Amino acid sequence: MSLYRAFLAVSCSLTLLAAPSAVWPQAAAASNPEAYMAPHATRAPIMAATRVGERIIAAGDYGTVLLSDDAGRKWRQARTPTRATLTALYFIDAQRGWVVGHGGVVLVTQDGGEHWAPMAALEREAVPFAVYFSDAQHGLVVGAFGFAAVTDDGGRSWKKTTISRGEYADQHLYNIFAGPKGALWVAAEGGTVFRSSDDGASFAAVPLPYKGSIWGGLVLHDGVVLVWGMRGRVLRSENGGRTWAEVPSGTQQALTAGLQLAGGDIVIAGLGGAVIRSGDGGRTFSARIRPERQSHTALIEAGGALLTFTLAGIGGDID
Secondary structure (H helix, E strand, O other): OOOOEEEOOOOOOEEEEOOHHHHHHOHHHOOOOOOOOOHHHHHHHHEEEEEEEEEEEEEEEHHHHHEEOOOOOOOEEEEEEOOEEEEEEEEEEEEEEEEHHHHEEEEOOOOOOEEOOEOOOOOOOEEEEEEEEOOOOOOOEHHHHHOOOEEOOOOOEEOOOOOOHHHHHHOOEEEEEEEOOOEEEEEEEEEEEEEEOOOOOOEEEEEEOOOOOEEEEEOOOOOOOOEEEEEHOEEEEOOOOOEEEOOOOOOOOOOOEEEOOOOOOOOEHHHEEEEEEEOOOOOOEEEEOOOOOOEEEEEEEEEEEEEEOOOEEEEEEEO
């Protein structure tokens, strides 16, 4: 049996035709609120991934959290107290981290993702896309239709806040990324990013010369800001967002996840197997399409390899 499910990937909304019954028994899902310990959990749609020390942690559909301690060669599933789709992860060190998901779910771990406990939930209707903590107490969650909430007690309680105002008020907030000296960025739809210079206490809209959705961003080692999104758009700023230049990406596929490698190269991946790469600080990119044509949701560098995470589960290496 197949059915349509809405999956929220890293900083975007996607619709995927999936066959969950092959991995997730429906009877078990109905009777047990904990994540089902699936024999093929690495095939679950993955929405987010992060690296903390030598460990890689990935999260996704049906409350799935996967752990790897050998650079992604082997994976095991952690137990979580939810069946909700988990959409975003953030760790402040190798032990302490949070994951958020559909229905306003917030979980916390104190042991590197081995065990997870529920924290105070966000609004039940909340669809979070990104979570960020500046320290063990202060956190920010953003999501669909301008939703944003902050905590100053590690997630024990949450208070709604406003990032997007006026004409931007109901725009989806897709991704949070940090820069130096307290700078924090939120990527949004409608050709807008929001910038904070006070660790998220306040934000100002930064219009872009492109009016489509921006699904992610990155502050490079040299302070250059890159953002990316719909139709393969990549924009670059050398002055903290005051001016922007559009950089040809070589693809029309939406771009969803990116990182700067330890050696300095930039890799951004997207839908339909699209991968673009830059060796000159994002001034130019080369593009290719991976043969499996999966939709990427996260990229992680580990063990000298670049690992992909997709809506079909754990992906392969990008050479």
